[in-house]
Amino acid sequence: MSPYTLEFEGxxxxxxxxxETGSESRLVEDYTPSLFVSGPHDALSNLRERLEDDPKVAATGYERWATDLHEAHVEERSRMLRIDLERIGEVRTLAREIRGVHERETHAPGTFRLFDVDLAPGFRYCLDRGIDPTPSRDLRTLSISLSELALADGDVSALRLEGDSLENAQDGSTAEIDTLRTLQRRLERDDPDVLVVSHARVIPLLETRAEDYGLETFRLGRRPGWTRLAGENTYASYGQVGHSPARYRVPGRAIVDRSNSFLWHQSGLDGLLYMIDRTGRPLQEAAWGSIGTLLTARQVRLARDRDVLAPWNKWEPERFTDVRTLHAADRGGFTFAPDVGFHENVYEIDFASLYPRIICEHNISPETVDCGCGHGSSTPGTTPDGPGDGHCVPELEYRICGEDGFLPDVLEPLLVDRATRKRRLAEDPPADEAARLRGESGAIKWVLVSCFGYQGYRNAKFGRIECHEAINAYAREIVLEAKRRLEDAGWRIVHGIVDSLWVTPRVDDPTPLSTVTADVSDSVGIELERDGSYEWVCFVPRRDSIGRASGATRAPTTNGRSGPGSVSGIGSGPAGALTKYFGKRREGSGESATTADAAKQASDDDGKTDAEAASGDGGSYKIRGLECRQRSTPPFVAECQRQFVELLDRERKPEAVCDVLGRRLSELRSGSVDPSDLEITKRVSKPIEAYRQRTHTVAALERYRSNGIDRSPGQSVRYVVSDDDAAGAERVRLSLEEPTTYDDDWYATALIRACESVVSPLGWDRGRIRSYLRDGTTVRLSSFGNAPPE
Amino acid sequence: MHRLEFEEGLTLIETREPRSPLIYEIVCERLEGTAEIAEGETAYWIDARNAAMTHALYDCASSQRTLSGLRIARAFTAYQHHSLVRAVTRSAGPETELIVAPNVATLYHDPDVPDYEREELLASTLETLAELGRVLECPVVVTSAAERRASTVDDYAGTSIECVRTREGIRLVGGGDDVVTEGYHHGAHWQTTIPYWADLCGTVDRLDPTVVAHDRGLLEVRS
Structure with missing residues (x-):
C-alpha cells in the first residue's frame, strides 16, 4: 500500500x-531530496567545495543525467553535481544561494544550470521513491464551508457541513463553541480522508478559534496541529492576473480548497483521482494545481524515466533561422472568416483533439524536431517510408525524427483514455458510472486542450517554440485539405476556426457529409467528426462592424429560398467575430443524433462553466460568445438574451425580438426585477490603488474594504449597479449587502446591447432597435398578427 | 548615397514603442547590397517581445535577397535572451555586418527573474554585446522603449539616439548635452542621414534642419 498524503516535518x-477503516501513518527519516547543477567541470568542483560546510547540505556527488530531451535523444549524458539536502523546505533556498551567492562571487552569470528545484514536495517524494499516490480505496470527504462575510467577520457559528447549516440555539460565543464541538464530533464519527473547504482560510480560523475557547481536544487533522504551507500570492499568467490563496495542511487529511481548485470545480473528485494517477501528484497538490502544473508534473515524471531532469529556468533558446523560415513558421492556426448573417441548414464538423493528435500522429516533440541525430530523420521533401523514418514539416524546413517521441508519450495515453470514456458514455452507463466518466473525461479534455499552447508557453519546462510552429503547420495543411475535399463534394464553408468547420450545402445534392468526413479522416489520418447539426446558425458581426450592412438582404426568409445554402452573407459584408455565434440544433432528424454526437455532447458539456450549464445549452440552442455566456453578465440580462434567441427562432424577424425587448425594458423600468438577478461578477485584475479609472470594480473594491474584506487581483467581486451617475463607492452595492434598488437606465443599456448581439446578424444595430421601440407600436401589433410559418 | 550609418560598437535607440518600424529600416539599409558581396550569415537579430515581424521586414526590404543573410532567433525569457547573445559570440565572425537586439532589456524585468539575478544578467548581456561590436568592428544596435530601462542600457552604449515625434515625423536626436538632430523618419522613408546631418547642419537650436537639408539637396525620399 502506498501513501495518499504526506507531511514534511523538519x-x-x-x-x-x-x-480499510481509516488511515495509518509512518515516519520516514532517511529522505534527503536532491537538486542538480550542470556547468563546466572546474566550476562544479569549486561549487562542491564551497558547499562542504553548508549545514543545509547532507551530501554531494557526481552523477550522469541528460540536461534536456535532446541530449537523452542522442544518447548523451552530462556530468552533474548532485546536492542532497537535509530538509525538503530548503531546496529553493539553496538554489537561490547557488545562483545569487556562489555563482555571483566566482563565475559569470549563467555558468550554472540548476535542475529539480521547483517540484512540489509531495510530488518530488513520490517521484524519488517510485510511489503511486493514487488512493487505494474510496475516499471519505467532508465539506466544510463558511460564507465570505462570515469568514471576514471570523464568525465560526455560520459554518456549514456538507452544505447544511448547524442548528444553533444560542448566539455569540456559545454558538461558536457548539459549532466547533459539532464539527469535532462529526470528524470523529466520519473520520474523513479529505476536507473539502470553501476557502483555505477556514482552517486557521477554526483551529485558532478552538484554541481561544480552550477546546483542547479540537483538531481538524488526524493528529493535532496545522501548518501554513504557502502564503497567498498574485501572479500573471497568459496575460491574466490570477490569485492563489494561502495553503494549509492538517495531519493525515488532504485538503481541497474549493476556491483554488480548477480540477475540483471542473470535474470533481473523479477528475482529481484520475489526474493523481496520471501525474503522480498526491491529492492535495493535484487539487491546487493548475492544468499547466498538472501537465508539467506528468512531463517531469516521464522525463525522469528518460534520465532527463527538470530544468529550473528556461535557458534553452530557439535556434537562429532565416527570415523565410520564420515567416512560414510564425503563423497561427487557420481561420475562415465567418460569413455574418443567418444561415439555414448548417453542420458543424470538427477534428477531435486536433493538436494532440497531430503531435502523436507526426511524432512532434522538443527532441524530435530538427534533432540531427542521424537516425530516424530523412532529408527534406521526402515522405515517410515506414515506422522509424522521419518526415519534413509542411512549409517549414523542420525535419522530424521518427524515433519514439517524448510528447506523444505524454499525450497518447490521455487520448486513449478519453476515447474509451467517450465510447463508454455513448453506451448509456448507469448514472454514477456516467458521472465518473464525465469527470475523468472533462479533466483529460482540459489537459489536451492546453498541451498545444503549453508548447509555446515561455516557461514550459519541456516546451519548444519550434514544436508549436510545426503543430500549427500541420493543422493548416489538414484544415485546407478538408476544405478542398468538402468544396469538391458540394459543400460550402461558412465559418471555420482552428479545428472546427461550419458547412452548408453548396449544391442541391451534395455528397453525404458522412462520406466526405470519412474521406477526409482517411486522407489526413485524424478523425473528422460531425459535431452538430443546426436548423440555423447566426454569425454575429464584430462590435465595430455592426450595422454596416443595415438594410442589406440579411433578413432570413422562411418561405422564398428553400434551396440549399443560406440567404445571406455573400460579398463584402460586415466583419464577423470569430467566436460569436448562436444556432438552433436540429432534433431527431435523420442522421443527426448519432451516438458519437451524443457522447461528444455528453463529454464536452462537462467541461463547461456553470453559466453555460444554466443556459440550457444541452438543449436545443448552442450559443457562443454572446453576453449570456459571459460570467460578468447579470442573470436577468442573460435570461432575456436567451429569450431573444428563442424569439428569433420562432418569428425569424428582428421586430418580434424587439417587441420582447420592449416588454422586458418596461419590467426593468417599473423596478420589478429582483436586484439579485442584476448581480454582476467581475474578476479583479489589479490592486485597487493601481486602477486609474473609477470603474464599477473600483467602487465595489472600496465597498468590500469598508466591509472588512480584502479582494486580491484574480479574485472576483459581485455587485449591483445602484446609481451609475453617483460618485465613488455609491455607484454600486455589493451582493452581500443585499441591495434593494438598481439603476434602471444602466441596465436598460446593457439589455439593448444584448438584444443587438442577437439581431445584428440580420443587419440591425442599436440605433435601429431604439427607433423601432420609439416608433414601432403599430408595426409591433401587426407583427403579432402575422403568425410565422413553421 | 545617404545611408543611415551606425558606428561600430553598441548603439542604443530609444524608441517610442516596442515594435518600432525603425529597426526594420536599419536592418534593411545595412543589408542592402551585402547579399551580393557576402555569402552566409551577415546579420543577427536577437529578438524579444516578438519585435521580429517578418512581413514588416519584407515590406521594408527592396528584395528578398537583401534579407538572405539575416538570422533571427526569439527569446521569451531573459535566460533565453542571454543564451542567444552567447550563441552569437560563437557564430558571428568577420563577415558579420550588423547585430540587432530590439527591446534588449525588457525580458530581464519579467517577474520570473529574481532581483538578485536581474542586474547582473542584463549587465553581462550588454557587456557581451558591446564587446562583440568592438571585436567584430560592426554596429550592434539595441532598442529600448522604456525610459527607466534605457538608462541601464545607456551605460554600456557608445552612442544613444532618441526618437522624438515632431510635426516633421520622427526625429532622431543624439544623446548628451549638445543635442543634434540626426535624421527624420517619415513612415517608410528616411529624409536624411546621421553623418551628413551632424557635419552639415549643426545643432537644432540654430537651424531648421529640414530647410537646411532641403537647401543642400540632402533630402532623400525612397519609396
Missing amino acids: GSVREWTLT
Whole structure:
C-alpha cells in the first residue's frame, strides 16, 4: 500500500496510508531530496567545495543525467553535481544561494544550470521513491464551508457541513463553541480522508478559534496541529492576473480548497483521482494545481524515466533561422472568416483533439524536431517510408525524427483514455458510472486542450517554440485539405476556426457529409467528426462592424429560398467575430443524433462553466460568445438574451425580438426585477490603488474594504449597479449587502446591447432597435398578427 | 548615397514603442547590397517581445535577397535572451555586418527573474554585446522603449539616439548635452542621414534642419 498524503516535518516525512477503516501513518527519516547543477567541470568542483560546510547540505556527488530531451535523444549524458539536502523546505533556498551567492562571487552569470528545484514536495517524494499516490480505496470527504462575510467577520457559528447549516440555539460565543464541538464530533464519527473547504482560510480560523475557547481536544487533522504551507500570492499568467490563496495542511487529511481548485470545480473528485494517477501528484497538490502544473508534473515524471531532469529556468533558446523560415513558421492556426448573417441548414464538423493528435500522429516533440541525430530523420521533401523514418514539416524546413517521441508519450495515453470514456458514455452507463466518466473525461479534455499552447508557453519546462510552429503547420495543411475535399463534394464553408468547420450545402445534392468526413479522416489520418447539426446558425458581426450592412438582404426568409445554402452573407459584408455565434440544433432528424454526437455532447458539456450549464445549452440552442455566456453578465440580462434567441427562432424577424425587448425594458423600468438577478461578477485584475479609472470594480473594491474584506487581483467581486451617475463607492452595492434598488437606465443599456448581439446578424444595430421601440407600436401589433410559418 | 550609418560598437535607440518600424529600416539599409558581396550569415537579430515581424521586414526590404543573410532567433525569457547573445559570440565572425537586439532589456524585468539575478544578467548581456561590436568592428544596435530601462542600457552604449515625434515625423536626436538632430523618419522613408546631418547642419537650436537639408539637396525620399 502506498501513501495518499504526506507531511514534511523538519528533516522527516510522514506518510499516510489508507486502511480499510481509516488511515495509518509512518515516519520516514532517511529522505534527503536532491537538486542538480550542470556547468563546466572546474566550476562544479569549486561549487562542491564551497558547499562542504553548508549545514543545509547532507551530501554531494557526481552523477550522469541528460540536461534536456535532446541530449537523452542522442544518447548523451552530462556530468552533474548532485546536492542532497537535509530538509525538503530548503531546496529553493539553496538554489537561490547557488545562483545569487556562489555563482555571483566566482563565475559569470549563467555558468550554472540548476535542475529539480521547483517540484512540489509531495510530488518530488513520490517521484524519488517510485510511489503511486493514487488512493487505494474510496475516499471519505467532508465539506466544510463558511460564507465570505462570515469568514471576514471570523464568525465560526455560520459554518456549514456538507452544505447544511448547524442548528444553533444560542448566539455569540456559545454558538461558536457548539459549532466547533459539532464539527469535532462529526470528524470523529466520519473520520474523513479529505476536507473539502470553501476557502483555505477556514482552517486557521477554526483551529485558532478552538484554541481561544480552550477546546483542547479540537483538531481538524488526524493528529493535532496545522501548518501554513504557502502564503497567498498574485501572479500573471497568459496575460491574466490570477490569485492563489494561502495553503494549509492538517495531519493525515488532504485538503481541497474549493476556491483554488480548477480540477475540483471542473470535474470533481473523479477528475482529481484520475489526474493523481496520471501525474503522480498526491491529492492535495493535484487539487491546487493548475492544468499547466498538472501537465508539467506528468512531463517531469516521464522525463525522469528518460534520465532527463527538470530544468529550473528556461535557458534553452530557439535556434537562429532565416527570415523565410520564420515567416512560414510564425503563423497561427487557420481561420475562415465567418460569413455574418443567418444561415439555414448548417453542420458543424470538427477534428477531435486536433493538436494532440497531430503531435502523436507526426511524432512532434522538443527532441524530435530538427534533432540531427542521424537516425530516424530523412532529408527534406521526402515522405515517410515506414515506422522509424522521419518526415519534413509542411512549409517549414523542420525535419522530424521518427524515433519514439517524448510528447506523444505524454499525450497518447490521455487520448486513449478519453476515447474509451467517450465510447463508454455513448453506451448509456448507469448514472454514477456516467458521472465518473464525465469527470475523468472533462479533466483529460482540459489537459489536451492546453498541451498545444503549453508548447509555446515561455516557461514550459519541456516546451519548444519550434514544436508549436510545426503543430500549427500541420493543422493548416489538414484544415485546407478538408476544405478542398468538402468544396469538391458540394459543400460550402461558412465559418471555420482552428479545428472546427461550419458547412452548408453548396449544391442541391451534395455528397453525404458522412462520406466526405470519412474521406477526409482517411486522407489526413485524424478523425473528422460531425459535431452538430443546426436548423440555423447566426454569425454575429464584430462590435465595430455592426450595422454596416443595415438594410442589406440579411433578413432570413422562411418561405422564398428553400434551396440549399443560406440567404445571406455573400460579398463584402460586415466583419464577423470569430467566436460569436448562436444556432438552433436540429432534433431527431435523420442522421443527426448519432451516438458519437451524443457522447461528444455528453463529454464536452462537462467541461463547461456553470453559466453555460444554466443556459440550457444541452438543449436545443448552442450559443457562443454572446453576453449570456459571459460570467460578468447579470442573470436577468442573460435570461432575456436567451429569450431573444428563442424569439428569433420562432418569428425569424428582428421586430418580434424587439417587441420582447420592449416588454422586458418596461419590467426593468417599473423596478420589478429582483436586484439579485442584476448581480454582476467581475474578476479583479489589479490592486485597487493601481486602477486609474473609477470603474464599477473600483467602487465595489472600496465597498468590500469598508466591509472588512480584502479582494486580491484574480479574485472576483459581485455587485449591483445602484446609481451609475453617483460618485465613488455609491455607484454600486455589493451582493452581500443585499441591495434593494438598481439603476434602471444602466441596465436598460446593457439589455439593448444584448438584444443587438442577437439581431445584428440580420443587419440591425442599436440605433435601429431604439427607433423601432420609439416608433414601432403599430408595426409591433401587426407583427403579432402575422403568425410565422413553421 | 545617404545611408543611415551606425558606428561600430553598441548603439542604443530609444524608441517610442516596442515594435518600432525603425529597426526594420536599419536592418534593411545595412543589408542592402551585402547579399551580393557576402555569402552566409551577415546579420543577427536577437529578438524579444516578438519585435521580429517578418512581413514588416519584407515590406521594408527592396528584395528578398537583401534579407538572405539575416538570422533571427526569439527569446521569451531573459535566460533565453542571454543564451542567444552567447550563441552569437560563437557564430558571428568577420563577415558579420550588423547585430540587432530590439527591446534588449525588457525580458530581464519579467517577474520570473529574481532581483538578485536581474542586474547582473542584463549587465553581462550588454557587456557581451558591446564587446562583440568592438571585436567584430560592426554596429550592434539595441532598442529600448522604456525610459527607466534605457538608462541601464545607456551605460554600456557608445552612442544613444532618441526618437522624438515632431510635426516633421520622427526625429532622431543624439544623446548628451549638445543635442543634434540626426535624421527624420517619415513612415517608410528616411529624409536624411546621421553623418551628413551632424557635419552639415549643426545643432537644432540654430537651424531648421529640414530647410537646411532641403537647401543642400540632402533630402532623400525612397519609396
